[in-house]
Amino acid sequence: MRIAVCVKSVPDPDYYDQIIIDPVNKTLKRAGIPAVINASDKHAIEAALQLKEKHGGEITVISMGPPAVEQQLREALAMGADEAFLLSDRKVGGADTLATSYALSKVIEKTGPYDLILAGNESADGATSHVPSQIGEWLGMGSLCSALSVDMDGVNFIATKKFENGTAQFCLSSPCVIAVNQRINKVRLTNMMAILKAKKKPLTVLSAADLPDLDEQYIGLSGSPTQNGELHMVESTKSCTMLEGTEEETAAMIYDKIKQFIRE
Amino acid sequence: MNRDIWVFAEKLGNSPAPVYYELVCKANEMKQKMPGSKVCGVVIGKDTDDMVRAASIRGVDAIYAMDHDRLDTLDACMLKIAFADMVRQYDPEVVLVGATALGSELAPATAGKLKTGLAAHCVDIEVTEERINCMVPAFGGRVISEIYVPNTRPVMASVRPGIFDAPAEHEADSAAEVICVDNSIMNDAVSPVAMVSFVEDAPTNDIKLEDAEIVVCAGRGVSTQEAFDKLRALADKLDAGIGYTRSFADTGLVPDESNMIGTSGKSVKPKVFLGFGISGAAHHVCGMNKSDLVITVNKDPKAKMFQFSDYGIVGDAAKMVCALLEKVEK
Numbered sequence: 213m214r215i216a217v218c219v220k221s222v223p224d225p226d227y228y229d230q231i232i233i234d235p236v237n238k239t240l241k242r243a244g245i246p247a248v249i250n251a252s253d254k255h256a257i258e259a260a261l262q263l264k265e266k267h268g269g270e271i272t273v274i275s276m277g278p279p280a281v282e283q284q285l286r287e288a289l290a291m292g293a294d295e296a297f298l299l300s301d302r303k304v305g306g307a308d309t310l311a312t313s314y315a316l317s318k319v320i321e322k323t324g325p326y327d328l329i330l331a332g333n334e335s336a337d338g339a340t341s342h343v344p345s346q347i348g349e350w351l352g353m354g355s356l357c358s359a360l361s362v363d364m365d366g367v368n369f370i371a372t373k374k375f376e377n378g379t380a381q382f383c384l385s386s387p388c389v390i391a392v393n394q395r396i397n398k399v400r401l402t403n404m405m406a407i408l409k410a411k412k413k414p415l416t417v418l419s420a421a422d423l424p425d426l427d428e429q430y431i432g433l434s435g436s437p438t439q440n441g442e443l444h445m446v447e448s449t450k451s452c453t454m455l456e457g458t459e460e461e462t463a464a465m466i467y468d469k470i471k472q473f474i475r476e
Numbered sequence: 477m478n479r480d481i482w483v484f485a486e487k488l489g490n491s492p493a494p495v496y497y498e499l500v501c502k503a504n505e506m507k508q509k510m511p512g513s514k515v516c517g518v519v520i521g522k523d524t525d526d527m528v529r530a531a532s533i534r535g536v537d538a539i540y541a542m543d544h545d546r547l548d549t550l551d552a553c554m555l556k557i558a559f560a561d562m563v564r565q566y567d568p569e570v571v572l573v574g575a576t577a578l579g580s581e582l583a584p585a586t587a588g589k590l591k592t593g594l595a596a597h598c599v600d601i602e603v604t605e606e607r608i609n610c611m612v613p614a615f616g617g618r619v620i621s622e623i624y625v626p627n628t629r630p631v632m633a634s635v636r637p638g639i640f641d642a643p644a645e646h647e648a649d650s651a652a653e654v655i656c657v658d659n660s661i662m663n664d665a666v667s668p669v670a671m672v673s674f675v676e677d678a679p680t681n682d683i684k685l686e687d688a689e690i691v692v693c694a695g696r697g698v699s700t701q702e703a704f705d706k707l708r709a710l711a712d713k714l715d716a717g718i719g720y721t722r723s724f725a726d727t728g729l730v731p732d733e734s735n736m737i738g739t740s741g742k743s744v745k746p747k748v749f750l751g752f753g754i755s756g757a758a759h760h761v762c763g764m765n766k767s768d769l770v771i772t773v774n775k776d777p778k779a780k781m782f783q784f785s786d787y788g789i790v791g792d793a794a795k796m797v798c799a800l801l802e803k804v805e806k
Binding site: 309341349440445466467 | 550552577580585589591592593595596618619623667689732733734757765785799
C-alpha cells in the first residue's frame with residue numbers, strides 16, 4: 213500500500229499572540245516565529261504509520277512552500293515516513309485553498325499512484341479545512357474530512373466521522389482522500405536514531421515545471437478565486453474592573469453580578 | 477445576472493440545523509444592500525417536503541429544493557454533485573453554508589467543483605459598493621482578514637453556528653416560492669464514498685452550550701478531576717452550559733472536544749461567561765468574545781483573558797469555583 217500524507221509548515225501557534233499588523237504597510241509582522249509541522253498533520257502521519265504497521269506499505273510526505281520547509285519534511289521522515297516531496301516554486305506562491313489543492317493534486321499525480329491520501333483536518337494558521345476535499349475534487353477521488361478512525365478493508369477504506377447528532381461510518385473506494393481529526397490518535401515521539409536515519413531518506417524538491425500538464429490559470433495568487441483585502445487585529449472593547457477581597461467576598465460579588473445581569 | 481443569496485438548509489433530525497436561521501437573518505441584512513436580490517433556502521435530500529416546509533420561514537423569499545433517492549446521505553461527495561448543479565442552473569451571487577460537520581465538508585467540495593472562492597468560518601460579511609467582504613479569522617483568531625471573490629461566481633462563505641444572531645422564534649411563512657430543481661443529474665451520479673451506518677447519539681439532559689444563558693468555562697487553571705467536578709456542580713446549580721479551552725481538553729479530563737470553545741470548537745455568546753483559569757489565547761477568545769458579561773478568574777494578573785473581561789479576580793481558579801459553589805448553594 214502506498215500512502216501519501218499532505219503536510220503543511222505553519223508558524224508555531226504558541227506565538228500567535230505575538231503577531232501584530234504593521235501599521236504602515238498593513239502586513240503581518242511575524243518575523244522570528246519558528247515554523248513547525250501543522251499539529252493535525254502530525255496525526256495524519258501517525259495514522260499512516262499505524263496503517264503501515266498493520267498492512268505494510270510505504271509513506272510519502274508531500275508539502276508545498278519555500279525551500280526552508282525541507283526542515284519540517286525531515287522531521288516527518290524522522291517520524292517514520294519513507295520519502296518526501298516538496299513543491300517549491302514562486303509560481304505557486306500566494307495560493308488560496310483552491311489553488312493550493314490544485315498544485316498538491318498535481319504533485320500527487322506526479323509522484324503516485326497512491327492507495328490513500330491522508331491529511332490533517334485543518335491548519336493552525338488558516339484553519340479553513342478546505343484543502344483535503346478540494347484535492348479529492350481535482351483528482352476525482354472520494355474524500356472524507358474529520359475522520360475519527362481509518363482502517364483498510366481489502367480494497368476499501370473504512371472511516372468514521374462525528375456529526376452534530378451522531379456518528380457515521382463511511383466506506384471509501386481506493387484511492388481516496390481522508391483528513392483526520394486530531395482525536396484520531398496520539399502522535400509518537402521521535403528519537404535521536406530516527407532523526408539521524410531521516411537525514412539519509414530521499415527528499416526531492418520539485419518545481420512547477422516538473423508537474424505534468426499544470427494549467428497555469430489555476431496556480432498561485434493569480435489562479436486563486438479568493439483574494440485578500442485588509443487585515444484587522446481583534447481588539448477588545450471591554451475594560452476590566454478588578455475585584456478584590458477574600459475568596460468568599462469576591463465569590464459573593466461575582467454571584468451578585470450574575471444575578472443582576474440575568475434579571476435584566 | 478441575479479443577485480440572490482442562497483442559504484443551505486441542512487437537515488438535522490427533522491428540521492433545519494439552527495445555523496440556518498442565523499444565516500437567513502444575516503442574508504436579510506445583506507439583501508438590504510443588494511437591490512433586487514432574494515434570500516433563498518436550499519434543500520437537498522430525499523423526500524424533502526417536510527424540510528421545504530420547515531425552511532420556509534419569514535425572511536425567505538424562495539426555496540430551491542432538489543429531491544432524489546441518492547441524496548439520502550451525509551456523503552459530501554454525493555451531495556456536492558447536487559449542490560453544484562443547482563448553483564449552475566440558477567446562478568446565485570452568494571452561497572452561505574453553516575460550518576457544521578457536514579457543511580464544513582460540503583462547502584469546500586462544492587466550491588472546488590464550481591472552481592469558485594470560498595471564505596472559511598466568517599465572523600462577519602459586509603456588502604460594500606464594490607464587493608462582498610468576508611471577515612475571516614486567521615492565526616487562531618488573532619487577526620481578521622478580509623476575503624473577497626473578484627472574478628468568479630458565486631461568492632461562497634461558511635459560518636460557524638452561533639456567530640450570527642437569530643430571533644428566538646421562527647415565523648413559519650408559506651409565502652416562499654418553492655422551486656423543485658431538475659434532478660436529472662442525480663440519475664447517473666456516483667460517489668466513491670458510501671455511508672454504511674449512522675448511529676444517533678443518546679439524548680442527554682445537559683443544557684446545550686450554545687443555548688445557555690450562562691456559560692462556565694474551564695481553562696488550564698482547572699487541572700484536576702476534583703476541581704472540574706466542582707465546576708460541573710456549579711454549572712448545574714446555575715443552569716449553565718459547561719465549556720472548556722483547548723489546553724483544558726489536552727489534560728484529558730473530558731472524553732472528547734465536543735464542548736471546546738474557540739476557533740476550532742464552538743462559538744458561544746451567552747449573557748454571562750464565567751471563565752476559570754483561562755489564559756486568553758486568541759483561538760479561545762475568538763469563540764466567546766461576543767458574550768455580554770465576562771467574568772474571569774486567573775492567578776496570573778497579566779493573563780490576556782482579563783483584557784476581554786468586564787470583571788476580573790486574581791486568584792486560584794479551583795478555590796474560587798468552590799467559594800462560588802458554596803455561595804450559590806446557600
